Amino acid sequence: VQLQASGGGSVQAGGSLRLSCAASDGTFNRKTMAWFRQAPGKSREFVAVVWRNSGNSFYSDSVKGRFTISRDIAKNTVGLQMNSLKPEDTAVYYCAASSTVILSSVRDPNSYSYWGQGTQVTVSS
DSSP: OOOOEOOEEEEEEEOOEEEEESSSSSSGGSSEEEEEEOOTTTTOOEEEOOOOOOOEEEEOOOTTTTTEEEEEGGGTTTEEOOOOGGGGGGGEEEEESSOOOGGGGGTOOOGSSOOOEEEEEEEOO
């Protein structure tokens, strides 16, 4: 499956952005979908995940309560609504997919086989 991320941009602190990730085929609903981010000079960081079967979601502590991950199975897309953005949220955001990831490894980028190309989010103070 190919993933295409979009929706990044520049906002001031406190603002909102919505990212979207489109999957190329119908296997989307059989994969767990996640968002990661990578700031300059830092390793790729887990942001949020939505599980393929239950649709339940899980967030990193740094975004919990501010970000919401959602999926639209009919449209083969997963979204990330980002509210109350902070300068430390500045990063390139990537969507990822996996058929095999488990809870204990959800934060590990190596658990995901498919990646989108990344979209830049810049939050100014």
